[in-house]
Amino acid sequence: MKALVFDPSIAGVSGDMVLSALVDLLGLEDQVYRVAEAVKGLEGCRIEVRVTEVRRAGLRAKRVEAEASGHLGGPAKLREALLKVGWKLGLSRRAQELALRILDDLVEAELSVHGSRDLELHELASPDTLLDIAGAVTLLETSGLLDAHIYTTPPALGGGRVNIGHGYVKGPAPATLELLRRHGLKYSQIGVDEELSTPTGVAILANIAEEVDLLPPLKVEGVGYGAGLRELPGIPNVLRVVKGVEAKALAxxxxxxxxxxxxxxxxxxxxxxxxxxxxxxxxxxxxxxxxxxxxxxxxxxxxxxxxxxxxxxxxxxxxxxxxxxxxxxxxxxVLPREEVKVDVEVGGVSYEVRFKVSRGLKGELLNIKPEYEDVKRIALRERRPLREVAEEVKRRALSRLRDQQLP
Structure with a gap:
């Protein structure tokens, strides 16, 4: 099974870092420019994009830089604009729904922390928000990774001062914390007095990925690095994404x-x-x-x-x-396992017995174990030792499973 692992525990996550990391991993720069053209076609929007290679604390990374102007309006208009962009890009219905889910989550978090349905969305209604969301979804769909298992480590939050439209608060942004709360996600800290994780970045990962503390076992096929805006003291300001293949056994x-x-x-x-x-x-x-x-x-x-x-x-x-x-x-x-019911004959009487069946990495039958309560019931009825009954029903069931190739 294909898998992607985002690692925002290094230096957090923002929408442009997700997009940049995917570009570095997949090499689909042309898709970023397609998304920018679709956004540029919206009324009152101007956006110019360039993809560059930069270094952050010595690490090479890609950086998608956008210069944007224009205001897309309130939640309804913002949603309509994203739908138009998705239509222009020819996104599938599934991809469209994912992009809208990310945007809706982001908007609801902002409205919730401000306690108003009439909130002016400020930065959220900027064209580059659509670039980040539509861009990430487009790259995942174009590369066939929407069906992959996608994971994320807990994002580093940082600190600093965050502009929330009517003033500044100590980071992280209230909407970032609200998104983490809504999705039951943990965060990490690395002692940097800068905002590291933004609402857009967290909203994207929260809606596409499952959180893990440790990187799952993978056969690594590629690694991408998306650069943040500025250099940070002592750490590389990058979001790492790893593409690979999961082990056949369940990690x-x-x-x-x-x-x-x-x-x-x-x-x-x-x-x-x-x-x-x-x-x-x-x-x-x-x-x-x-x-x-x-x-x-x-x-x-x-x-x-x-x-x-x-x-x-x-x-x-x-x-x-x-x-x-x-x-x-x-x-x-954990190797694949299942429960099956097998009719076995003991003492001339047929009994239905549940078995736990374990299989190897290639699906081969490794072992079966009868359910204790079923064996106990037979042993009491037949007035025979539990050990003998367990051995007999296992032997008879194994013979049936192998000969008849039952599931």
Whole structure:
């Protein structure tokens, strides 16, 4: 599967940085000029574009520079203008809808933080906003990457002072934070007193990408760098985008929570496992060991999905009274798996048994495991040991799966 990974954790993201990074990666400069011509055709708009190669802290990068003038009006007129640009470019319906979704998200964020539906949009209604949005979507569609898995790391926000139309506020811009809130995205900081991530840049990534903390495993095919407006002290002011192919196995992330306990009785530990699973843990492992001064202790390790780990963390602290929990996000690779139902005969009686089926990278059958509750039901009815029943139903099911090539 094709994949793109944007990395705004280096120096943030703006609309022109997204466009510049894609141009550097894909080499489709002619498409940028096509978009500029479409925007230029709107009434009252003037825009001139040039693509240059620059350096930021020693790194080579592309920079799409636009000189624009004109005001496209309120939200309805701005939306109409984007539709006209998309029509002139011949964008597909899917691409048009994506561009409108980005624009609507951006406008709603601005209106929300200002608390008014009659807000004058100022910079947002400039022709270069349409260039950034329509340009990014056009490049993705032209290159066939709209169907790719697209990821983004948490954007660096920075600081500085931001003009919000009626005055200045300490960065980041209120609309940037509102977009992060709406999409449940995290941000990062790098201690630079400049605005690094703009509302347009965040709106684009929030609508095309899934957030990850770590770069997913890829076979790298290309890397592009889009330059920001100015040099920054100590860091390259660039947005990096990586194009590649994902592993056939499912690349995933998991939160790992771990704590050591030397003053909790075994009964509590046994109860804890069930409570953590109820809170959303994917798995819980209890290890025994020796701690300082030779004290026996339990090491509790729980796995959880990144978006659910806080509930597991709260339950772990609540049930054990631990004073500290180690939390880290780790990549993991999960092989394809599925659940199938197979009719197997035991003791002359046919039973429907659920099996977890695991497959290799080429789809080959690796192993099957019968569902415990189904095996337990058969063992009780047949009055036979659970172990024997489990082995028998697995053997019979494997034979059927291989001979009949069931799913």
């Amino acid at each position: 995933d992330r998991v939160a790992v929570l771990e704590t050591n306990l030397d003053d909790v009785p075994g009964e509590v530990i046994g109860f804890l496992v069930d409570r953590l699973m109820e809170a959303g843990a994917l798995d819980v492992v209890i290890l025994q060991g020796l701690g300082k001064k030779g004290r026996p202790q339990f090491v509790v390790k729980a796995l959880a999905k990144p978006e659910a780990y806080e509930e597991v963390l709260e339950r772990l602290v609540e049930e054990t009274g631990t004073l500290g929990v180690r939390v880290k996000m780790e990549p993991r690779v």
